[in-house]
Amino acid sequence: MLRPARMCKIDFLIPEESKSKLMETLHKESVAQVEFLNDSYLDEKKLERDQPPERVTEISKLLLRLRKIIDLLSRFEPKVDKNLIEDILSVDRTEKTKSEHLTYEQAIKRAEKVLEKCEDRIDEISKRLYEIESKRTGLSDKIRSYEKFEELNFNLDHLxxxxxxxxxxxxxxxxxxxxxxxxxxxxxxxxxxxxxxxxxxxxxxxxxxxxxxxxxxxxxxxxxxxxxxxxIEGTGNIKHIVANLRGELKDIGAEHKDLETELKGFYDKDYREFLITEEILDIEKERNEIFISCGKTQKTVHMRLWAVKEDFEKVENLVKKETNNVYVMDEDLDPEDAPIKLKNPKIFQPFEGLIKLFALPKYNEIDPTVLMAPTFCLFFGIMLTDAMYGLFLIIAGAVIWKTLSKYTDSAKSGGIIIIGCGIAAIFFGVLTGSYFGDMFAVDLFNSTPQEIAIFMDPMYGSNAMTFLLIFMAMGFVHLFAGYFFGAYDSIRRGDKKKALTHYIAWYVFVGGLGIAALTFFPAEAPLLPEFFVYIGAVVALAGFGLLFWGTGFMTLIDLIGIVGSTLSYARLLAMGLTTAGIAMSFNFLARMSLAIPYVGIILAPIVFISGHLINILINSLGAFVHSLRLHYVENFGTFYEGGGVEFKPFREKRRYTYV
Amino acid sequence: MAFEEVLITFFSGNVLGAIGAAVAIALAGLSSAKGLEIAGNTAAGATGEKEENFSSALILQAMPQTQVIYAFIIGILIILGIMAGNMTIEKGFLSLFAGLAVGITGVSAVNQGKVASASIGAAAKNSSIKGKVLIFVVMPEIAALFGFVVAIMVLIAGSVF
Amino acid sequence: MKKTKDSAYAYAYGVVSSMTGKLVDEKTYDELARFRSVEEVLAFMEGTDYEHEIKKVVGKTIRIKDVENALKSHFIRVYEEIVSSIPDTDRAEFNKVILEGFRSENLKVVIRGIHSGLGSEKIIETLETSMDSKLMAELAESKDLEEFTEKLEGTEYHYVTKEELEKYKETGDLLPLENAIDKHLVNSWSKISCIEIKEFTDIRTDMINIMTILRCKISDIPAKDYVIYGGTLKEHLKEIEKGDVKDVLSSLDKTSYGGVAREAMNEYEKTGSLVTLEGKMESDVMKYLKENAMLKPLGISSIMLFINAKRREVKNLNTIIVCKHYDIPAEEIKEILM
The missing domain is CATH 3.30.70.2750 (Alpha-Beta Plaits)
Known part of the structure; x- marks a missing residue:
C-alpha cells in the first residue's frame, strides 16, 4: 500500500527456434515487460543485438497498403463530437468484435484476401476521383469567365x-x-x-x-x-460553347457522384474488416519487432523480463512450456530498482492517476497515494465549501461512473474522485452554513449563514481571521505529516541518519520553539512556568544542530521554505471565500430579478441556475488545481521526490476486437 | 461639498483602507492575469501539438494565480477592519501600505508566468521532468510571499482587524 | 530596433517545445537502422507526424524518389506551421532570414557540385530542403559555372556576376563565387529591425568572415576584398585579416572566437578538408543558439534550434530509407547518421 508493487527481474536464455512462440505467448498473456537491452550491456555480455525476423517486411508491406485504403475510406466516417468530459476521460465508443488469436500465416492470408478483394478497384477510383477534381476546377474556372460573354451571343469564328x-x-x-x-x-x-x-x-x-x-x-x-x-477556345456560338462546357461539368459531376457512391459501398461493406485486419497486422508486427530489444548469439536469444513478483512462477511456466524445457534462467527476486506498478486498496486506486500526473515513486520510495487521497478531497472540499455544490458533484460523479465506465477506465476513477470531493464539500458546507451560498439561510430559513452554520460562517465578522489561523495550522500539520512519512520511509530504507537529520530534527526544532512559546501564550495565564524557556531553547538548538548536520547551510533556506509553505495554505481560505462571495452575488441578483413584475418568475430561476452552475464549474476547477498544487509543491516537497518509470507489460493493443 | 470636506473624507481611515485593498487587488490581479497569459499561450501551443501535455500544462499554468490570492486575503482583512468600525487614520495608512506591499510584490506573477511558460516547454520536450519543474516555477513566488508576510504583520501590528 | 516580447513568443515556444519532444531519439534511430526493409521504416513513420506525407506515397509499389520528396514536403509543412506561430511583427523578417540562408547554402552546393562535375541528379540529391527546388534543379543542370552564372543572372538572385566568374577562372578557387553569395546574404540582413534576429545574424556574419579569412590564408589569397564589413567584429576585421594563419589566430584570441578558430584549424589540419572547417564553425553557431535559448527560452533561438534539429532529422530519415533500399548494414548506417 505504501510501496509500489514488488517486482522480479528474470533473464532468460532460450534457443533461437523457440523465440517466436514464446514472444507470442507473452504478448497474449500480457504479464511481463520486455526490457530494451542497451548497447553497453550487450557489449559487456558479448552479445549481438537481435533483429526482427524477415517476416516483418511482408507485414509492413501489407500494412502500408492496408493503411492507404483505410485512409481513403476514412472520409466516410461519421464525425463524432465528444463533449468536454468525454474528451478528458478519453471515452471510446467503438464496438468490439469477437475474434480469435491468429497465427502469423493466418494473419497474412487474411490481409491478402481483404486487399485482393478491393485494393485495385479502390486505387483506380481514387486516382480517377483526383483527376476529376482537377478537371472540375479547370472547367469551373473556364465557365466562370466565359459565361460573362454569353449575352453577347456571337460566333467565335467571327472573332x-x-x-x-x-x-x-x-x-x-x-x-x-x-x-x-x-x-x-x-x-x-x-x-x-x-x-x-x-x-x-x-x-x-x-x-x-x-x-x-x-x-x-x-x-x-x-x-x-x-x-x-x-x-476563348473553341468554335461556334459562344452560347453553345458555354452550354457544352456546362454539360461536360455536369457529366463529370455525375461520374464523381457515382464513384463516391461506389467507394461508400466499399466503406459500408468492408471498412470494419479493414480496421480489424490492420489491428491484427499491427499486433503481429509488434510481436516480431520486439526482438530488437533482445540480445543474441548464434543459436540463442537473451531477453530480460520484468514481472510482478506474484507472477514469477507463471512466467517461468510459460517459458518452460514454449521452449520445451530448454532454457537458462537467472532471476532476481529482490531487485534494487524496477519499473513501477502502484498497488493500493481499491478505494484509493482512482487517486493513483494524480500521483502519475506528478511523478511515479522510485522503486524503494514511499507511494503517497493513500496519503494524498483524503487530504486532496479535504482541501478540495474546503475550497469549494458548499453543501449543495457537494451534492451536485456527488450526483455528477455517480452519473459519469455509471454511464461512461464501460467505454473507458478513467470514468470509474474520475467518478470516485469527484464523489470524494463532493462529500468533503458537503461536510464543509454544513459546517459553514453554505447551501447555494446564503440562499438556504436567507430565503428558506429567514436567517443568516452564521446562524445555521454548525461551526461558523467565514464571511461573518472576524471569523475569517479564525479560519485563516485554522487553515494555516492545518497546513503546518500537513507539512509535518510529510516529515513523519519521510522519516518512516528513510528508516525503512535503512538510512537512519537521514531520518534523524532531515525529518525528526524538524520535530525537535519546532518542539523546542513550541515549548519556549508556551511560556508566553496565552498571555494571561501561560501554560508553562518561565524556566521552561531555557529547556525549549536548548531543545530548539539541538534540533537546529541536527538539521545543520544533515543539510548544512541549506537549513536556512529550508526554514524560509517552511514559513512560505505554511502561508501558502492561506489559499484555502481565499478560494472558499470566493465561492461563497460569488454565490452570494448571484443570489442577490436572483432576488432582485424576482421582484420584476411578470417576467421575474421566469428570469429569477434562470439567473439562479446559470449563476450557480458557472460558480461550481469555475471554482471546482480552481479547487482541483490548487489542491493539487498544495500537494505537489508544499507537501511532496518535504518527503517525496519520485522519478520511477512505469511498468508497461508487453501486451496486445486491441481496440476493434477482443478475444 | 467644500474641498476641505473632500480632503478630510479622502484621508479618513476607511477610505485609505479601501484604497489599500483596491491597490493590492488591482496590481496583483493584473500581474496574475499577465502571468497566466504568457503561460497560457505556451500551454495552448504545447497542447495543440500534442494532447498529452494538457494536464501538466494546466497545473503549471495555474501557478501565477497565487499572487492575486494573497492580495485577496489582505484585501478581505482590511475590509474586516473597516467593517469593525474603528479605522483611524493611522490604521488607514497602515492598510494602504500593507496593500501596496502585497500588490507591488504581486507583480512577481508576471515573472512567474515566464518561468511557468519555460517549464511547460521543458515538460513538453521531456515529460519525465514535469514534476520537477514545479520547483522552478515556485521560486518567483517567494517575493510575493514575503510581501504577503510583511502586509499581514503590518496589519497585525496596527491591530487593523 | 525592437525587442522581442516574451509574451509574444510564448505560443511559438509551446508549439516548438512540443515538436521537439516528438523528434526521433537515439534509441529509435538504432531501431530504425536495424529494420529489415524500407517498408518497415515507412510503417513506423506512419505512426508519427510524417504520416500525412507518407500516406500519399505508399501503395503496391514504393518509389524511393517519392518518399524523399514526401520527407521534403513534410519539412516544409512543419516549417510553415512554425513560422505562422511567430508573432506577426517578426514573422516576415524571420522567414526571410531563414529562407535566404537556405538559398545561399543550396547555391553553394550547386556551385561545388558543378565544379566537381557531379552531374545534376547527384547535386539535387545533396540539396537542402528548401522552397526553391525548381530553380535549383534548373541551375544544377548547367554544364559549367559559366552557364550557371548566366542562368543565375536571369533570375532575381543575381548574386554572382561575371567579375567573380573571371576571378574563378583565373585561380580555379571557388572562393570568389561563394563569397559573392555570402556578401549578398549579409547585405540582406542590414535592414533587420528585431534585436534578437540581429544578434543572430551578427554572429553568423562573424562566422562567415572568420571562415573566409582562414580560407584565404590557407590558399594564400589576399583576404582584403573578401571580408564583409559587419557583425560584431566590425572594426577588428582590418586587423584580423592581416598576416598569415598564425597571426589571424592570435588576433582572434582577443575576441570571443579565439578558441573556436583554433579548434577548427586543428580539425582542418587533420583532414585537410575545408568542409570540416565549415562544420566546426557551424556547430559553434549552434552552441551560441543553445546558450541563448537557455537564457531566454521565449525567443527566437529555441525556434531556430528546432528548425535545425528538424532538418537533421529529415536528413537522417532520408539516409536510413535510402540505405535500407540498397541493403546497407546497420553499423554503416549508424556511422553516416548525424
Whole structure:
C-alpha cells in the first residue's frame, strides 16, 4: 500500500527456434515487460543485438497498403463530437468484435484476401476521383469567365480576323464606358460597332468591331483603358460553347457522384474488416519487432523480463512450456530498482492517476497515494465549501461512473474522485452554513449563514481571521505529516541518519520553539512556568544542530521554505471565500430579478441556475488545481521526490476486437 | 461639498483602507492575469501539438494565480477592519501600505508566468521532468510571499482587524 | 530596433517545445537502422507526424524518389506551421532570414557540385530542403559555372556576376563565387529591425568572415576584398585579416572566437578538408543558439534550434530509407547518421 508493487527481474536464455512462440505467448498473456537491452550491456555480455525476423517486411508491406485504403475510406466516417468530459476521460465508443488469436500465416492470408478483394478497384477510383477534381476546377474556372460573354451571343469564328472586320471581346470597367465610346467616335466616326453585354460587379462585357485595316488604331485606344481582353477556345456560338462546357461539368459531376457512391459501398461493406485486419497486422508486427530489444548469439536469444513478483512462477511456466524445457534462467527476486506498478486498496486506486500526473515513486520510495487521497478531497472540499455544490458533484460523479465506465477506465476513477470531493464539500458546507451560498439561510430559513452554520460562517465578522489561523495550522500539520512519512520511509530504507537529520530534527526544532512559546501564550495565564524557556531553547538548538548536520547551510533556506509553505495554505481560505462571495452575488441578483413584475418568475430561476452552475464549474476547477498544487509543491516537497518509470507489460493493443 | 470636506473624507481611515485593498487587488490581479497569459499561450501551443501535455500544462499554468490570492486575503482583512468600525487614520495608512506591499510584490506573477511558460516547454520536450519543474516555477513566488508576510504583520501590528 | 516580447513568443515556444519532444531519439534511430526493409521504416513513420506525407506515397509499389520528396514536403509543412506561430511583427523578417540562408547554402552546393562535375541528379540529391527546388534543379543542370552564372543572372538572385566568374577562372578557387553569395546574404540582413534576429545574424556574419579569412590564408589569397564589413567584429576585421594563419589566430584570441578558430584549424589540419572547417564553425553557431535559448527560452533561438534539429532529422530519415533500399548494414548506417 505504501510501496509500489514488488517486482522480479528474470533473464532468460532460450534457443533461437523457440523465440517466436514464446514472444507470442507473452504478448497474449500480457504479464511481463520486455526490457530494451542497451548497447553497453550487450557489449559487456558479448552479445549481438537481435533483429526482427524477415517476416516483418511482408507485414509492413501489407500494412502500408492496408493503411492507404483505410485512409481513403476514412472520409466516410461519421464525425463524432465528444463533449468536454468525454474528451478528458478519453471515452471510446467503438464496438468490439469477437475474434480469435491468429497465427502469423493466418494473419497474412487474411490481409491478402481483404486487399485482393478491393485494393485495385479502390486505387483506380481514387486516382480517377483526383483527376476529376482537377478537371472540375479547370472547367469551373473556364465557365466562370466565359459565361460573362454569353449575352453577347456571337460566333467565335467571327472573332479577330474575318472577311472585312476585326472583332474583339473583353471586360471594361463601367466607369470608362462612356469615355471609351467618345474616344471611339472621335477616332472612328461611325465605323465601329460597340455592343454591351452583361454587367459583373464593376465591369461589363463588351464586344467591339472595326474595319480590318483599322486594327492598330483600335489596339492603341484599347491600351489606354482598363480593357481586359478575353481569349476563348473553341468554335461556334459562344452560347453553345458555354452550354457544352456546362454539360461536360455536369457529366463529370455525375461520374464523381457515382464513384463516391461506389467507394461508400466499399466503406459500408468492408471498412470494419479493414480496421480489424490492420489491428491484427499491427499486433503481429509488434510481436516480431520486439526482438530488437533482445540480445543474441548464434543459436540463442537473451531477453530480460520484468514481472510482478506474484507472477514469477507463471512466467517461468510459460517459458518452460514454449521452449520445451530448454532454457537458462537467472532471476532476481529482490531487485534494487524496477519499473513501477502502484498497488493500493481499491478505494484509493482512482487517486493513483494524480500521483502519475506528478511523478511515479522510485522503486524503494514511499507511494503517497493513500496519503494524498483524503487530504486532496479535504482541501478540495474546503475550497469549494458548499453543501449543495457537494451534492451536485456527488450526483455528477455517480452519473459519469455509471454511464461512461464501460467505454473507458478513467470514468470509474474520475467518478470516485469527484464523489470524494463532493462529500468533503458537503461536510464543509454544513459546517459553514453554505447551501447555494446564503440562499438556504436567507430565503428558506429567514436567517443568516452564521446562524445555521454548525461551526461558523467565514464571511461573518472576524471569523475569517479564525479560519485563516485554522487553515494555516492545518497546513503546518500537513507539512509535518510529510516529515513523519519521510522519516518512516528513510528508516525503512535503512538510512537512519537521514531520518534523524532531515525529518525528526524538524520535530525537535519546532518542539523546542513550541515549548519556549508556551511560556508566553496565552498571555494571561501561560501554560508553562518561565524556566521552561531555557529547556525549549536548548531543545530548539539541538534540533537546529541536527538539521545543520544533515543539510548544512541549506537549513536556512529550508526554514524560509517552511514559513512560505505554511502561508501558502492561506489559499484555502481565499478560494472558499470566493465561492461563497460569488454565490452570494448571484443570489442577490436572483432576488432582485424576482421582484420584476411578470417576467421575474421566469428570469429569477434562470439567473439562479446559470449563476450557480458557472460558480461550481469555475471554482471546482480552481479547487482541483490548487489542491493539487498544495500537494505537489508544499507537501511532496518535504518527503517525496519520485522519478520511477512505469511498468508497461508487453501486451496486445486491441481496440476493434477482443478475444 | 467644500474641498476641505473632500480632503478630510479622502484621508479618513476607511477610505485609505479601501484604497489599500483596491491597490493590492488591482496590481496583483493584473500581474496574475499577465502571468497566466504568457503561460497560457505556451500551454495552448504545447497542447495543440500534442494532447498529452494538457494536464501538466494546466497545473503549471495555474501557478501565477497565487499572487492575486494573497492580495485577496489582505484585501478581505482590511475590509474586516473597516467593517469593525474603528479605522483611524493611522490604521488607514497602515492598510494602504500593507496593500501596496502585497500588490507591488504581486507583480512577481508576471515573472512567474515566464518561468511557468519555460517549464511547460521543458515538460513538453521531456515529460519525465514535469514534476520537477514545479520547483522552478515556485521560486518567483517567494517575493510575493514575503510581501504577503510583511502586509499581514503590518496589519497585525496596527491591530487593523 | 525592437525587442522581442516574451509574451509574444510564448505560443511559438509551446508549439516548438512540443515538436521537439516528438523528434526521433537515439534509441529509435538504432531501431530504425536495424529494420529489415524500407517498408518497415515507412510503417513506423506512419505512426508519427510524417504520416500525412507518407500516406500519399505508399501503395503496391514504393518509389524511393517519392518518399524523399514526401520527407521534403513534410519539412516544409512543419516549417510553415512554425513560422505562422511567430508573432506577426517578426514573422516576415524571420522567414526571410531563414529562407535566404537556405538559398545561399543550396547555391553553394550547386556551385561545388558543378565544379566537381557531379552531374545534376547527384547535386539535387545533396540539396537542402528548401522552397526553391525548381530553380535549383534548373541551375544544377548547367554544364559549367559559366552557364550557371548566366542562368543565375536571369533570375532575381543575381548574386554572382561575371567579375567573380573571371576571378574563378583565373585561380580555379571557388572562393570568389561563394563569397559573392555570402556578401549578398549579409547585405540582406542590414535592414533587420528585431534585436534578437540581429544578434543572430551578427554572429553568423562573424562566422562567415572568420571562415573566409582562414580560407584565404590557407590558399594564400589576399583576404582584403573578401571580408564583409559587419557583425560584431566590425572594426577588428582590418586587423584580423592581416598576416598569415598564425597571426589571424592570435588576433582572434582577443575576441570571443579565439578558441573556436583554433579548434577548427586543428580539425582542418587533420583532414585537410575545408568542409570540416565549415562544420566546426557551424556547430559553434549552434552552441551560441543553445546558450541563448537557455537564457531566454521565449525567443527566437529555441525556434531556430528546432528548425535545425528538424532538418537533421529529415536528413537522417532520408539516409536510413535510402540505405535500407540498397541493403546497407546497420553499423554503416549508424556511422553516416548525424
Amino acid at each position: 479577330e480576323e474575318s472577311g472585312y472586320v476585326h472583332t474583339i471581346i473583353g471586360m471594361m470597367p463601367h466607369t470608362e464606358l462612356l469615355e471609351f465610346q467618345k474616344k471611339m467616335k472621335e477616332k472612328f466616326g461611325k465605323e465601329f460597332v460597340f455592343v454591351e453585354g452583361a454587367s459583373f460587379s464593376t465591369k461589363k462585357s463588351v464586344s467591339i468591331c472595326v474595319m480590318k485595316n483599322r486594327r492598330e488604331d483600335l489596339d492603341a485606344i484599347i491600351r489606354e483603358f482598363g480593357f481586359e481582353r478575353m481569349r
